[in-house]
Amino acid sequence: MTLNFETPEERLLQRKKVNILLFGLSGVGKTYAARALDPKTTLFIDGEAGTLALGKWPGHVLNIRSEAQRLGVHPWEMCRAIACILAGPDPQAGDGPYGQASYDKYVAGLGGIEKFKQFQTIFVDSCTVVSRWSFDWAKKQPESFSDKTGKLDTRGAYGLHGREMIEWATQLQHQPKNIIMSCILDEKLDDFSRKVYEPQIVGGMAGRELPGIFDIVLTLAKFPAGEETKDEEIPRWFVTQHGNKFGYPAKDRSDVLAEFEPPDLGSLISKIQNANM
Numbered sequence: 350m351t352l353n354f355e356t357p358e359e360r361l362l363q364r365k366k367v368n369i370l371l372f373g374l375s376g377v378g379k380t381y382a383a384r385a386l387d388p389k390t391t392l393f394i395d396g397e398a399g400t401l402a403l404g405k406w407p408g409h410v411l412n413i414r415s416e417a418q419r420l421g422v423h424p425w426e427m428c429r430a431i432a433c434i435l436a437g438p439d440p441q442a443g444d445g446p447y448g449q450a451s452y453d454k455y456v457a458g459l460g461g462i463e464k465f466k467q468f469q470t471i472f473v474d475s476c477t478v479v480s481r482w483s484f485d486w487a488k489k490q491p492e493s494f495s496d497k498t499g500k501l502d503t504r505g506a507y508g509l510h511g512r513e514m515i516e517w518a519t520q521l522q523h524q525p526k527n528i529i530m531s532c533i534l535d536e537k538l539d540d541f542s543r544k545v546y547e548p549q550i551v552g553g554m555a556g557r558e559l560p561g562i563f564d565i566v567l568t569l570a571k572f573p574a575g576e577e578t579k580d581e582e583i584p585r586w587f588v589t590q591h592g593n594k595f596g597y598p599a600k601d602r603s604d605v606l607a608e609f610e611p612p613d614l615g616s617l618i619s620k621i622q623n624a625n626m
Contacts, residue, residue, distance in 0.1 A: 365621060365624075367564065367565060369528070369529045369530070370563040370567070371567050374570070378402070378585055378612070379474070379531040380397070380531065384404065385613045386408070386470055387469075390469040391408045391471075392472070394471060395411065396473070397475055423482070425482040428482065430455040431459075433446065434460075434461060434465070435462065435465060435524035437452065438452035465526070468526060471524075471527065471529070475530070477550060480555055481551055483555075492505060493509055514555040519562060530563070532549065534549065535547050546596055564600075565600065566600035567587045568597035568599055569585055572585075
């Protein structure tokens with residue numbers, strides 16, 4: 350067995366897959382931002398039952414809750430199944446939810462990757478709701494109950510939930526399509542009455558580690574006309590850079606984005622993918 354090295358030319362010729370975690374305060378327009386994506390090649394995965402903001406956007410929608418109810422499974426189990434089908438079986442997962450046996454079961458019940466072949470981008474709305482499903486599922490698992498008392502061990506449930514969320518997001522990270530995951534951002538005051546922003550995600554582990562999984566972390570925010578921007582006609586902007594003066598979570602591993610980008614996800618993905626081409 351020998352090692353295969355990817356040449357710089359081969360790497361630069363490959364189409365870049367873009368993984369985006371999209372933050373924003375409730376009501377700022379995160380779901381609406383999906384309307385800038387090509388409806389022919391985008392799958393909108395609905396967890397919020399909030400497709401009203403999509404308007405007449407003619408793309409495909411997969412409603413996790415209704416599909417889970419139709420098949421008689423927990424919504425979290427449906428989330429895991431979709432991630433496994435998209436990424437394929439993980440040879441290191443053994444008998445877990447992303448292993449070969451689970452993958453075969455998912456494909457037999459839901460269909461394989463061919464069901465998703467027309468899509469280049471998956472928009473998940475939202476991580477906030479998915480985290481609630483994950484925690485609800487975790488609270489019902491045997492390992493979340495005390496061996497001594499038989500009662501729910503909340504710490505055990507949070508630990509299981511955190512591991513499940515990280516494993517799920519990592520599985521989505523390794524699938525071949527662009528992935529955009531929205532998440533509600535909470536605004537709070539710290540001990541010195543300064544504004545701070547935290548992901549609205551159940552459990553500290555998931556909230557801390559999820560941003561590290563994604564290549565691009567954006568915060569969609571409103572700004573007064575002309576403030577911090579060069580275009581007074583655009584009221585909302587993506588904040589893209591870590592350490593911004595507003596304290597918004599942001600990160601750009603592509604190193605091609607401006608500090609503020611117009612709220613057009615399609616153009617933003619194209620900008621990243623076409624860099625250095």
